[in-house]
Amino acid sequence: MSIKSAIDALTAQLGDKISTSQADLTLHGQNETYFPNTPPDAVAYPASTEDVCTIVKTCADHSCPITPVGAASSLEGQHLATAGGVSLDFRDMNQVLEVSPEDLNCVVQAGVTRKGLNQYIRNTGLFFPVDPGADASMGGMAATRASGTTAVRYGTMRENILALEAVLADGTVIRTGSAARKASNGYDLTHLLIGSEGTLGIITKLTLKLHGLPEATTAATCRFETVDDAVNCVIATIQCGIPMARIELLDHMMVRGFNKYSDAGLPEVPHLFLEFHGSPAAVEDQRTAFSEIAHEYGASGWKTADTTEDRTALWAMRHDAHYASAALGNGKHIWPTDVCVPISKLAEAVGQAQRDAEKLGLTATIVGHVGDGNFHAGLSVDPNDPAEMKRAEQFTGDLCKTALRLGGTVSGEHGIGLGKQRYMQAEHGDALTPMRAIKAALDPKNILNPDKMLPPTNEK
Amino acid sequence: MSIKSAIDALTAQLGDKISTSQADLTLHGQNETYFPNTPPDAVAYPASTEDVCTIVKTCADHSCPITPVGAASSLEGQHLATAGGVSLDFRDMNQVLEVSPEDLNCVVQAGVTRKGLNQYIRNTGLFFPVDPGADASMGGMAATRASGTTAVRYGTMRENILALEAVLADGTVIRTGSAARKASNGYDLTHLLIGSEGTLGIITKLTLKLHGLPEATTAATCRFETVDDAVNCVIATIQCGIPMARIELLDHMMVRGFNKYSDAGLPEVPHLFLEFHGSPAAVEDQRTAFSEIAHEYGASGWKTADTTEDRTALWAMRHDAHYASAALGNGKHIWPTDVCVPISKLAEAVGQAQRDAEKLGLTATIVGHVGDGNFHAGLSVDPNDPAEMKRAEQFTGDLCKTALRLGGTVSGEHGIGLGKQRYMQAEHGDALTPMRAIKAALDPKNILNPDKMLPPTNEK
Known part of the structure; x- marks a missing residue:
């Protein structure tokens, strides 16, 4: 009953679908953020549901931890095999x-x-x-x-x-x-x-x-003098029921990151990146309705991306936010944060985050899916600088507190994993008890992605 | 540790928020469908969450069943206190x-x-x-x-x-x-x-x-020669992405029921009842797009309800389907059924239901939220006629089998309650085991609405 005996049994059953090569272990121990690398003891590459069954049954027999891995792009350490055991990689499924x-x-x-x-x-x-x-x-x-x-x-x-x-x-x-x-x-x-x-x-x-697929798609960008203006424009847009397909906020620091990483050449003020979907008439209606609202909040510098190429370039730049933040931080690691608040509280939350980062002397980019009230502050950190890591932790804790105070959540979309466990008690209170009961009922040996999501019971 | 001791303790704590009057017990034992009346031993009328806590804690101490009740309009017996104990009525919350x-x-x-x-x-x-x-x-x-x-x-x-x-x-x-x-x-x-x-x-x-609230709302009805034409029109409408606000099917038997109950004066052929929401232009677009599709399937007899009064009358009639079905069955009880299938399988499922009802000699009305693939057959039954009840049971079982065969579910919206437990194994198979584990973990004394949803463990 050990990890070693589980891997031996799996190798006997699944042959080369189980790897213990150093390259595989190292690769599966990595993450894009600030968590220490933690290689598993073996990597399994199931080709079918039956293979997954075999792996789980064998691991259950030997009480061996299993950590499922997809593209390994999770941002709170969900795919890291912190308890060792088997990384179950879906590459071949x-x-x-x-x-x-x-x-x-x-x-x-x-x-x-x-x-x-x-x-x-x-x-x-x-x-x-x-x-x-x-x-x-x-x-x-x-x-x-x-x-x-x-x-x-x-x-x-x-x-x-x-x-x-x-x-x-x-x-x-x-x-x-x-x-x-x-x-x-x-x-x-x-x-x-x-x-x-x-x-x-x-x-x-x-x-x-x-x-x-929408019959017509148009993307656009515009800029605002202050982040409050941009956010208030988003709030009004959502309240008016304009069915935005995308409405993304970038603060001036994020724009500076894009300028550095992608040579974007954008004025370093808050921007909204937008996309409209529908029939040609509906898209035109939405764009008109949005631009009337944006005008009230002082939007300027309109740029439209009507062709597929222009849109692809725009969203590729947006999707590189993580790397652009890293570029702005001169290649430091990025500690991503992720809160979501009721939309009426969005301007308050974003402003608080900006002030907190400044107060703590942290380089932070803010980018967000603000139509849902969800935003991220990307902090540049050096994992080998304990003082800076502590300031980043302080910032994240304060941001989570802000989100909860405003009726929101400590995670809009990145999840809990390793990084957010310490806020579970504050967010859920007594609802943690049924969560623990469900985990115990469905995984009594605690072999499925142990160490993740639920905080240790001795930790409040 | 008994129901009686629980009620005594509750009465001591909550006074006149606990009733054991015959009128209250009788009222809470009733249902609109075919289940036997099953009065509780007491009715609690909490005024606050704190009252609910008191009731649950006391019932837990005495292992006394609790059955929550809202408007008592559930159709699978969910609100019936089949195990006795306390009906927890939310009237005052x-x-x-x-x-x-x-x-x-x-x-x-x-x-x-x-x-x-x-x-x-x-x-x-x-x-x-x-x-x-x-x-x-x-x-x-x-x-x-x-x-x-x-x-x-x-x-x-x-x-x-x-x-x-x-x-x-x-x-x-x-x-x-x-x-x-x-x-x-x-x-x-x-x-x-x-x-x-x-x-x-x-x-x-x-x-x-x-x-x-939509800026503009228009309702309309139209009729078709066959139920297949009506259903295929719905399938095409959904596949084209027209954002219907309502799209309801009534078969000829249901229309006959409305004629009898509401003096509707409708030709006794399949109908669709429709509603469009949006800006005036969007509503007009949707209506045009829909009527082009409907025309292909031979729709006729268009009637529009543009005023609030006309719309209210239309949907009031539709909402009386249960009573119209009862009227058609000369006041018999209605055994409501409720399945949902992938929309491409809707015509097949509805046709099968109609043939099955005819074969079994049952009076059945069909009405459905067909845009979701969800429909109901309302069977007229006399609970004192065991042979008819058996035929209704046969019909329901066959309909559930049809829904599962076509990749759907045995309940689109009425739930499981008492009536659908016997189909849980066929629908969920091994997924029943984690459901039972969750129930046992969260309600180890089985006091929360016992007898409902999960079939007894000795029943497959």
């Missing part, structure tokens, strides 16, 4: 199994990435809208309840998954949900698994909603 | 606590009804869209994951609840979710409670999404 244009859905294996899926269905007139920036895997996006730039219009993973197949901690395969668009048929295990970060079950297959 | 137009949300106690809420916020320009027909309570609608006629556009309770307050089986009060529009912050207890039928916790307070 990347098949689109079924596309049903008539029902606007598809079935994919958990390792399919969002770009891979959209490439696969490019000729159907449909697309999968959830876009967290990284080319993440569908299993990982489900497990972290991912969202991103288009959630304001199309919803998050929470709204775009109809059904799941998952392997439970004892190796049982379950199916939750169905291809029906709605149901009142028992406990909502689909939504319990979405956002559970691999701690309750390992997602192997997903039935996803697809959406019709 | 009917306050709208907060309305935030700027964040498009509100906070209500669980006993607020949908009509009560919409009346309360009528001057805000906002409305709560979920409309199951009955003037159900928000707590009950959440607990049964209700939906209804507008879900095709605005979603079900699943999509319209941001946060909940609930009392757990040991009397702990928890808060799940927040006013933030999205979150990735731990297990999704909000969605676990939505649709749990009071078996995991008792919902006391809800934070609900509100929507802007």
Whole structure:
């Protein structure tokens, strides 16, 4: 009953689907943010749900931890095998199994990435809208309840998954949900698994909603004198019910980062990056309605990106925010933060974050999916500078407190993982008890992504 | 440790908030469908979350069953105290606590009804869209994951609840979710409670999404020669992405019921009842696009209801489907059924249901929220005629099998309660095991709405 005996048993059963090569272990120990590298003891590359069952059953027999990994783009350390054991990598489970244009859905294996899926269905007139920036895997996006730039219009993973197949901690395969668009048929295990970060079950297959490609798409950017003006423009836009497809805030520091990383040549003041979807007439209506509101808040410097190339360039720049922040910090690591507040509190929260960063002497870029009240401050940190790390921790704690004070949450879309556990008590209070009870009921040996999400019981 | 000792203790603590009058017990034992009347041993009328805590703690101490009741309009017996004990009636918890137009949300106690809420916020320009027909309570609608006629556009309770307050089986009060529009912050207890039928916790307070009242609203009806034509028209409409606010099917038997009950004077052929929401231009666009599709399927007899009065009359008639079905059955009880299938399978499912009813000699009306693939067959039954009840059971079983065969679910919106437990194994298979584990973890004494949703463990 040990990690070693589990790996020996797995190797005997699965042969070269199990790797203990140094390169594989090192690769799977890495992360893009500030967590220490923590290599697993082995990496498993299942090719099927049956392989996942075999791995889970064997690990259960030997009480060996299992950490599922998709594209390894999680930002709170969810994919790090901090307890050792097996990293279960979905690289080889990347098949689109079924596309049903008539029902606007598809079935994919958990390792399919969002770009891979959209490439696969490019000729159907449909697309999968959830876009967290990284080319993440569908299993990982489900497990972290991912969202991103288009959630304001199309919803998050929470709204775009109809059904799941998952392997439970004892190796049982379950199916939750169905291809029906709605149901009142028992406990909502689909939504319990979405956002559970691999701690309750390992997602192997997903039935996803697809959406019709908009007939017309226009992107635009504009700038504001102050971040308050930009944010108040967003608040008014959402309150007026304009169905924005994307509405992204960049503060002056973020713009400075883009100028440094992408040579963007933008005036270093707050910007909004926008996208409108619909019929040509609807897009024009939305753009007009938005620009009237923006005008009231002093927007200027309008630029439109009507061609696919221009739009792609615009959103590629936006999606490089993490690297642009790193460039601004002269290559330091980025400590990403992620809070979400009711939209009426957005200006207050963003302003507080900017003042806090300045007070603590931290280089921070702010970027956000502000139509949902969700934003990120990216802090430049040197993990080898304990004083700076402490200031970043202080900033994150203060930001989380601000979000909770304003009726929001400590994580809009990055999840809890390792980084946000210390705020779970403040956010959930007594609701942590049923969460722990569910974890204990479904994973009594605590082998599924241990150390993640739920804080240790001796920690308040 | 008995029901009697629990009621004595509750009476000592809560005085006249506990009733054991025959009138109260009889009233709370009733249901609108075919289940035997089952009065509770007492009825509690809490006035606050604290009262609910007191009731639950006391009942837990005495292992006394608790059955939450809202408007008692559930259709699968969810509100019936089949194990005796206390009916917990939310009649006196009917306050709208907060309305935030700027964040498009509100906070209500669980006993607020949908009509009560919409009346309360009528001057805000906002409305709560979920409309199951009955003037159900928000707590009950959440607990049964209700939906209804507008879900095709605005979603079900699943999509319209941001946060909940609930009392757990040991009397702990928890808060799940927040006013933030999205979150990735731990297990999704909000969605676990939505649709749990009071078996995991008792919902006391809800934070609900509100929507802007559409600038323009138009309703219309049209008829088709065959139910296949009507359903195929719906399928094409949804596939084209027309954002229908309501799209309801009535088969010829249902129309006959409306003629008998409401003197509707409609030709007795399949009809669609429609509603369009948006700007005046958008409504006109939608109506034109829809009528082009409908024309292809031979629609005729167009009638438009542009005024509020005409629309109200139209939807009042539609909402009386249950009573119209009863009228058609000469006052017999109605055994309501409720399945949901992927929309491409809708014509097949409806046709099968009609043939099955005819084969079994049952009077059945079909009505459905067909934009979601959800429909109901209302069977006229005499609970004192065992042969007829057996045929109704056969019909329901066959319909559930059809729905599962076509990739759908045995309940689109009525829930499981007492009536659908026998299909849980067929629908969920091994996923029943984690459902049972969650129930055991959160309600170890099985006092929260016992006998509901999960089938007895000795039953497969």
